[in-house]
Amino acid sequence: MLRSHVSLAALVLCAGTAAAQPVTKASPSAATSDSVEAAAVVTRFHRALEQGDSVAALALLAPDAAILESGAVETVADYRAHHLPADIEYARAVPGTRAPVRVQVRGDVAWTVGSSETKGEFRGRPVNSAGAELMVLTRMPHGWRISAIHWSSRRKTS
16 A cells, blocks of 8 residues: 555656646647547557457557556556456456546646447446546657556446
8 A cells, every 4th residue: 555655656756747847838739649649648658458469558658657447556567467358358358438538738748638438247246337437648758658547437227
């Protein structure tokens, strides 16, 4: 539990530090291009899960990424060994609809906020849920990479 709080505190500190950095004025077209590129990385990540391509999904994560789901904070190695196979199985089994993501870019940091609805069956159990997602991306020499993911979901009653 302490590790989770320390990791989350570090993530918040890094995000706060990045937000406090002077923002370089970019042309509107550069900002739009950054937003489109960041959103495309998120789309490619989801597509990789849906296609069962763990190599492609992991390639979109920064080496020090933090994945927050199911009440835990995982490193990339933890995610690869634990939740990634189940996330792929779920994405392939349960059809979902994603709303367009909202993207904010501040220098070399971007974040996306999105929502989804999934309905179907997973491992013999009915699924009808609404989900929320926050991804933080960092610009690296080889393009935008996902530095943090937070997923939450709730059962829908209708």
